[in-house]
Amino acid sequence: MRSNKVAYIxxxxxxxxxxxxxxxxxxxxxxxxxxxxxDKFYQNQRRYARSRxxxxxxxxxxxxxxxxxxPEATAANGGGPIVPCGLxxxxxxxxxxxxxxxxxTLPVNRQGISWRSDRGHLxxxxxxxxxxxxxxxxxxxxxDPSKPLSEQEDLMVWMRTAALPTFRKLYGRIEADLRAGERxxxxxxxxxxxxxxxxxxxxxxxxxxVLGGKGRFLGRAYLGGGGACLGLALLLAxxxxxxxxxxxxxxxxxxxxxxx
Numbered sequence: 001m002r003s004n005k006v007a008y009i010x011x012x013x014x015x016x017x018x019x020x021x022x023x024x025x026x027x028x029x030x031x032x033x034x035x036x037x038x039d040k041f042y043q044n045q046r047r048y049a050r051s052r053x054x055x056x057x058x059x060x061x062x063x064x065x066x067x068x069x070x071p072e073a074t075a076a077n078g079g080g081p082i083v084p085c086g087l088x089x090x091x092x093x094x095x096x097x098x099x100x101x102x103x104x105t106l107p108v109n110r111q112g113i114s115w116r117s118d119r120g121h122l123x124x125x126x127x128x129x130x131x132x133x134x135x136x137x138x139x140x141x142x143x144d145p146s147k148p149l150s151e152q153e154d155l156m157v158w159m160r161t162a163a164l165p166t167f168r169k170l171y172g173r174i175e176a177d178l179r180a181g182e183r184x185x186x187x188x189x190x191x192x193x194x195x196x197x198x199x200x201x202x203x204x205x206x207x208x209x210v211l212g213g214k215g216r217f218l219g220r221a222y223l224g225g226g227g228a229c230l231g232l233a234l235l236l237a238x239x240x241x242x243x244x245x246x247x248x249x250x251x252x253x254x255x256x257x258x259x260x
Contacts, residue, residue, distance in 0.1 A: 005195040006233060012228060016190040017086065020203075021183055028178040028207050034108065036093060039203040043088075043161040052159070057149060058124040064179045067092065072139075075131035080253040084128040084159075090133070094141030096189040101173060101182060108172040114156035123149040123156055168204060222224035 008014055043049065051069055055062040066073035069085035101107040129143040129152075157169050178184070185201065186202055198221055 004031040004191070006008070009190070009193045018188050020186045020188060022186060022205070024178045024180055024182045025182065028179045030173075030175050030177050030203070031109075031207075032049055032174040032176075032178060033206050033208065034097065034171040034174065035204040035206065036095060037166070037168045037204055038093070038199060039166045039202075040197060041147075041162075041167070041194075042165050043167070044127065044163050044165075048087055049161050052089065053085055054122070056081075057084055057127060058122060059125045060124060060128075063127075063130065067073060071140040072135075075134055076136075079131050079134070081130065082132060082134075083127065083154065084132065084143075087139070088159050089155060089160065090139040090140070092141040092155060093169070094154075094191045096191070097171065100185040101178075104182070106176055109175055110153065110172040112154040114161055115160070115168045118151050118156040119153070123127075123152070125150045133173050137205050174205070 009016070034123050051072070053062070053065045053069055055068070057066050063081045066081050066085045069082070069087075072082055072087055072090045073085050074081050081185065097108070098106065125148050127149045128147070129145045129149070132145075133139070133142045141154060141158075144157060149155065160169075162169075188203070
C-alpha cells in the first residue's frame with residue numbers, strides 16, 4: 001500500500017485534489033491563521049540544515065557560492081549554479097489549500113507571512129531563482145523565476161528550519177470571522193510527498209490573543225527550560241558555597257593550622 005502511495009504522489013499526471021470538511025468548534029475572530037503541520041520531518045538534521053548558501057540568497061554576485069549545497073548545487077549538463085541551492089530550498093512544502101463557507105469563498109491572504117528581517121535582509125531584492133527544480137527528481141515546490149527571492153514568502157517560511165521533527169509553519173490568513181458550528185469546506189492539493197519517509201501532514205486553523213498564539217506547548221517548554229536553568233544555577237551556587245567553605249576549613253585565612 002505504501003509503495004502505491006509513493007507512486008501516486010510522484011506521478012505528475014495524477015489528480016491530487018481532495019476535499020475535507022471542518023466544523024468550527026467555537027467563534028473565531030479574524031485574522032485566522034492557517035498552518036501546515038509536518039510530522040517525522042527532521043529539518044534539524046545537521047547536513048540538511050547546512051545545505052544552503054546564505055550569501056547566495058542575498059547577493060546576486062554570489063550565485064556560484066554553492067559549497068555546502070550538494071547534491072543540489074549546480075544544474076545538470078553544465079547549466080550553472082542553482083539559485084537557491086541546497087536541500088532545504090529543494091524540499092520546500094507545496095500543498096495548497098482553498099476554503100469555502102457554503103457558496104462563499106474565503107480568500108486566503110498570503111502576504112506578510114514571513115519574517116520582516118528575512119524580506120528586508122536575508123533574501124535579496126536582486127536575486128532571482130535560477131535552475132531551480134530542473135533536475136530529474138523534484139523535491140517540492142517551484143518558484144516564480146520572474147520574482148526576486150525577497151518576494152517568495154513560501155520559501156522564506158520554509159527555510160526557517162524547525163528545531164523539532166513535528167512542526168507547524170504559517171501558510172496564510174483568513175480575514176473573516178468564523179462562527180461556532182459553521183462547516184468549512186477545504187480543498188487540498190495533495191502535492192507534498194510525506195509517504196516516502198512515513199510522515200504525516202495536518203492543517204491547523206488558529207487565532208491569536210494579546211499575548212500571541214493560544215497553543216500551550218511553547219509556554220510549557222519555556223517554563224520547563226527556565227525551571228531547569230534555575231535549578232542548575234542553584235545547584236552550582238550550592239556547590240561553590242560548599243567548596244569555598246571546605247577550602248576555608250583546610251586553609252584558614254589567619255594562618256593557623258586546621259584542627260584534625
